[in-house]
Amino acid sequence: MKELSLNILDIAENSVKASATLITIEIAEDEETLSLSVEDDGTGMKEDFLAAVTDPFTTTRTTRNVGLGIPLLKMEAEMTGGSFSIVSRHISDCPDSHGTKTSASFFKNHLDMTPLGDIVSTIVALIQCNPDLDFVFHHQLPGREIALDTRELRSVLGEEVPLNNADVIVWIKEYLSEQYSD
Amino acid sequence: MKSLAELSAIREKMKEKVVLREGTGETRVVVGMATCGIAAGARPVLNAFVEGVSKAGLTDKVTVTQTGCIGVCQYEPVVEIFEAGKEKVTYVKMTADKAAEVIERHLKGGHVISEYTITNYQL
Numbered sequence: 001m002k003e004l005s006l007n008i009l010d011i012a013e014n015s016v017k018a019s020a021t022l023i024t025i026e027i028a029e030d031e032e033t034l035s036l037s038v039e040d041d042g043t044g045m046k047e048d049f050l051a052a053v054t055d056p057f058t059t060t061r062t063t064r065n066v067g068l069g070i071p072l073l074k075m076e077a078e079m080t081g082g083s084f085s086i087v088s089r090h091i092s093d094c095p096d097s098h099g100t101k102t103s104a105s106f107f108k109n110h111l112d113m114t115p116l117g118d119i120v121s122t123i124v125a126l127i128q129c130n131p132d133l134d135f136v137f138h139h140q141l142p143g144r145e146i147a148l149d150t151r152e153l154r155s156v157l158g159e160e161v162p163l164n165n166a167d168v169i170v171w172i173k174e175y176l177s178e179q180y181s182d
Numbered sequence: 183m184k185s186l187a188e189l190s191a192i193r194e195k196m197k198e199k200v201v202l203r204e205g206t207g208e209t210r211v212v213v214g215m216a217t218c219g220i221a222a223g224a225r226p227v228l229n230a231f232v233e234g235v236s237k238a239g240l241t242d243k244v245t246v247t248q249t250g251c252i253g254v255c256q257y258e259p260v261v262e263i264f265e266a267g268k269e270k271v272t273y274v275k276m277t278a279d280k281a282a283e284v285i286e287r288h289l290k291g292g293h294v295i296s297e298y299t300i301t302n303y304q305l
Contacts, residue, residue: 006221009220009225013217013220013250067251121225121226122225124232128247129215129248153186153189156189156190165192165196166232166236168189169232169236170236171184174184
């Protein structure tokens, strides 16, 4: 992928397909490292599927949500000397605490570092396409943090205005962009 | 500075429009957002549709949403347009600029841009 924000969009789509209701996207950066995670409360994966999930060739189209997305992110992280991990609890094993967390860390100064890119577009695209899901976004940068929680927006908007209402989408985009430009 | 109070104002404004929105979704613009689509540039295409539909004042009539991989990864970004009573139109190798044209000529003007459709590339 050209931008890590596109990987994040791609990984979050896995959460959408796993019937998540809440997807938490976190990014933490310092001068040298960037770590990111996508965590959901979806159906999760069983152990044997989880063990094979970073291998693009064990995937079949009928096996739901996985293909090249996870191996791509893993490769991009490892190319910088960073690391990748994925943990998951399947709904049949953990009916009260199921879900998946995908994490990757990067060394930003490495030649092969993929830039984060347009993360605001990623968040806006996810909300536009999945107005019934909740998203928590948190980006920690040196000396500042950017945050959005759609549950807060939903409580102000009430039930009659969906999160992908055109005016709301514009508001979300500007709300996030402002936090980055401060 | 953006504030939550502005969202309250949007909510108030929408109260008047809710009744009119009953017919929402006559037209659906569906962007392929699987790994293949995202890698090929689906995100800017999606955002161009969202912004363009809003600017064109079509938000009551047109819904912009996503789907997974439809199996023609080599033609991504793929956008399907579903209109009530009409055959589905599949645009391929889309860009933000082409999206703007589709909004103007197809969604507003009612004319399919055949040179951007999959039938022009097949197969």
